[in-house]
Amino acid sequence: MIKPTHLLCSAALYASALLSSAAQAQVQPATNSFPAAVPITINVPDARDVAYPGVIALDVDATDLETGATRVTEKIPVEPGTKQLALLLPEWIPGNHSAAGKPAELVGVHFIADGKELAWHRDPVDVYAYMVDLPAGAREVTAHMIHTPALKGEPGDRVTITREIVNLEWDQFTLYPAGHYVRQIRIKPTVTFPAGFTAYTALDGHETGGGNRNTWDVTDYETLVDSPIFAGKYARRFEIGNKVWLDTVADKPEDLVIAPEHLETYRNLVKEADTLFGARHYDHYDFLLAFSDRMSGVGLEHHRSNESEYLPKAWTDWAASDWDRNVVPHEYTHSWDGKYRRPARLWTPDYRQPMIDDLLWVYEGQTQFWGLVLAARSGVQTKETILGELAAYAGTFGITAGREWRPVVDTTTDPIFAARRPKPFATMSRNEDYYTEGALVWLEADQIIRAGTAGARGLDDFAKAFYGMRNGDWGVLPYTRADVVATMNQVYPYDWDTFFRTRIETPGQPVPVGGIERGGYHLVWKDKPNPYDAGRATEAKMLSLAYSLGMVLDGDGKVMSTIWGSAAFKAGVVPSSQVVAVNGDAYSADTIKAAITAAKGTDKPITLLVKRDSHFETVSISWRDGLRYPWLERSGGIKGPGGLDLLLDPHRAQSSATKPATAKH
Template identity: 40%
Template sequence: MRPLSKRILALSLSTALATVGLVGLSQSAGAADSQPQPEPLPLPDSIPAPRDVPFGGTIRLSVDATDLARHIMTVHETVPVPAALAATGGDLPLFYPMWLPGDHSPTGALDQFGGLVVKAGGTTLPWLRDTVTVSAFHIPVPKGAHTVDVSFQLLSPVSREEGRVVMTPAMLNVQWNAVALYPAGYFTRQIPVEASLRLPTGWQYGTALRAQSKAGDVVTFKPVPFNTLVDSPLFAGRYFRRIDLAPGAAVPVALNLVADKPGELEVTDAQIAAHRALVTQANLLYGSHHYDHYDFLLALTEELGGIGLEHHQSSENSGPRGYFTEWDKTFATRDLLAHEYTHSWNGKYRRPAGLWAPNFNTPQRGTGLWVYEGQTQYRGYVLAARAGLMTAPQVIEALAEVGAVYDTRRGRTWRPLIDTTNDPVIARRAPLSWRSWQRSEDYYSEGQLIWLDADTLIRQLSGGKHSLDDVARHFFGTNDGSFITSTYEFDDVVKALNDIQPYDWATFLHQRLDKTSEHAPLDGFTRGGYRLVYTDQPNKYVASFANVRHVADFAFSLGLTIGKSGTLGNVEWGSPAWQAGITRDAKVIAVNGEAYDPDVLREAIVEAKDAHAAPIALLLQEGDRYVTVSVPYHGGLRYPHLERVDGKPDMLADILAPRH
């Protein structure tokens, strides 16, 4: 017999193997018929839902914040056991707060929590973390135990690479949600807490809490509900100054300053007057207040982590060194206090219904953030101008930058603004590769443009008789003196607008919130008497912001921003830099063969304005690789400005003028 050819042999072997495979598959299928398929394990229902009933005891909370070298806060809590549970013994679930007001997301510092020990009557109890809700700890309370003693540490970040730094050699920031557990099953407003804090010797502090006693370095605060405690953080420092912003007023307001260096606390009378005017202008705007005292907490620092966070009777803020001592250079940071102060009315008192929750472990829904943050961003600029924290021309330059950023942000063509209200949960402010395409928390500043649009429209429709100020007083100024949060939904906002100026406000808002578009809502500029233009003259707000943040801003020319070390912080989607294949985090080494610095790049952009000029050559370091990228850009330096339109009334001037 002739031997089989290689091809026939290969086919025969393939057929044989396939047959074996089919037999194996048949046998496997047979085995599968007798083996049950997996089914989901039911999620445990082991944590009681919050109820609006008294907890029945006061938690004693003690925090030692003196270990500055290791950035550790040591915590001890004595938690009462509810009477019914003490009679029988059983499970006491304790929560670590996760869904934090103002963050709009589950950003609790659970990863910094450590060293948990729980005792009852001196006996250590074997706590168990919940396998589904990992911020909950089950405590097996023995029968007859009326309290449990809880100890743990907050292992706060030592450097920025690990997270926000809250302890430095000169200052610290105590956020009570990071140093406390609370019992599940109750609205937090029903859980009283008496907190005490040990500070480094000689340090002073600012907080909305009020002390009931002080012994050495330990201050004990008056008991408050747990939700009020979390809403009342503390700044303390080696270098501290407290300034009265409402002298002689029945409702006190104070500016509490801490600084890296004592010289940063030198404040002029004119600067104090501008901060006092902020209080005056806010009260004139809203015609009410929702606090019995208010404490601005302001850290002037390059070491403590940056923050701007609202609370009902206080706010946490950070500014640069030079906030006061280099007043003319740092104005881009001075809308922050006005923004956070506004939140006492918009966000803390009036709050979107989806952003109110009975405790700090119930998810929040941010659909209303275009009001909560968007209108607050608008008010921050307006009040800063009216108070003299920023001049009107400076605010107009700031608005030009906002308009330009959002008018050129390509992500608006696929993602509507309302969807960005989910970003606190989606991204949690992590760096984004292509922010201008992905979009981020755009409800802040694009929301600001919507409210400028609404303000100018109300003024136009009413012939100047009404404005968004009237809406603010009508909507946020109710129940003067009340601390109770008043929730609202979309239709309530529409009604408030219609109460002041009838119009189809629902359609107006839906078009701007729910639909994609090529351009930002810039009608507030044109209706207000301005147009957005670009020139080669620097925008003063952009320059101030770049100086404070140590960045070089070429966003409207090449389409990129560059950090202090030459590292690209952002590349605009669709820009000349993007077209050339440049991405963020690359480091600029040289420009046209010359070592990089911002002035060298500016000169190269100017020289390349001639249409016949060679492309700009950037030598970039991308990890371990060096690449030279050519950018064929000939548009010159471009900075946004608002230019007056002849023949139109200057509404912006009126909006930004102080009230009397």
């Protein structure tokens, strides 16, 4: 059939158009679409050092022990004419060294004024900010919220409420108005606890009412956040110094029993700190101490208190728990180092401004050092355990490959970007080593001063000069790196700037054993763990072969960690795998230790059957040095106590710092 002419012409024209378009597409250059940045508007006002009008009324219901949910009501006065109120959940919380606030745990948020629900939205830039629209004439906003903390401990989460213990940290569930220094915001706290619970905190003016309702005096928001609560069904309070108390709660009442001679070590701790620093920077102090294996562990410093947690038998099984008790002297030291004296860029006017952590090798590193020293001097821990802990530090840095590329100062950024999450190969990536390597550096500094002054001076003199001024002042006196170096030179002239620059700021340094060796000890290797390592391994039910094959195993042979570059690492035995057999025999801790011992000094390989996912593989590891664990031993030829012995020996004496402090911040 022949098509009509006009149809043929239309088809021809259409084909021609297609060819023309194709030709143009080939000739014309391709163009991409490039967006332009949309400006970000900052809606939350910066903090100013001016008083917020009125007093916030805070009412907390902490009686729900089943779900752990804490119900919160805040009544917040507002200035006339305010159209929008920016309320902030704390984000950068002192002592956490990172943005540690958890908005995801704050639910059921409602805002009411004059009996009407108010519209609000979360700021798109600052997600910790709740932007509340106010009606004309509003004078007060009531906030209703529910805090839902973790019920099981996962990385980054804390269990804070059990059927026997309530740990309240105000920053987790209270909001504060933006635009003011937090010390300029006044607040009146009230908390209702379950019947029969006793509450402890450093807050002033405690009163109790019906239904276990507890109130405290009006305080500022900064002091509130710095004054957490431990409340417990089973609780005991001990006076251990002039206006110093040890406030304890536990899962079971029998865990709060302490022998008189052991309680005396905590009194010694207060005396030793008074002697060391020569001044107190608190008007009263509460050691808040929980004994529990149902909560997530905590060790957090505050100016007039600390939150610490022991394992349940830390007092009743005193000798076996010796390794576990250092958290208390460490956190107590922070009242001077970290709270009163604080790196200038770690003090912030509110909890919105980011913190700069680069001086944590002083804030935490020197506190770690003094925590060990004060523990030994007081008897809270034995000298043998402290020597074991120092040995563990030194031994670990000998197998830390990450020291080659990453200096100590860079580990101060770890809390911010790593947030203590597990790492596949921590010895290569490094962790928060400013604590432990920092402690070894400060130990070396102490021994340099002792040697240079024939024992007349030591780091104790730095502590008095740097932390011990203005008895009774419990404000904040910031410092810089230059201040640290200048005070060290006042104590003992030396090139401290180069000393710290080399050891703290330069990678690839030798293992920091200078303080140990100057102090009359040296690092040795034995075939069994030292007291500190033995205690923590027993509690964790783990077998550390870190210094031999290069891995740490749990009770079932699962690989918890592998040391980068170790024999196990080279054989492909990595975290998530499981050792199921050793030289043909079923895995047990005794079996693998016996195999390592039998292979010592021989060329005989150790054969492991390893399961990873659903795959089984037989690997051979050559290791001829046997079991190895770090210890410190006295160096030969030294008569009498060495510098490290003198450092750890008791120093306590009555001090003027034991007098009640009268100054306020």
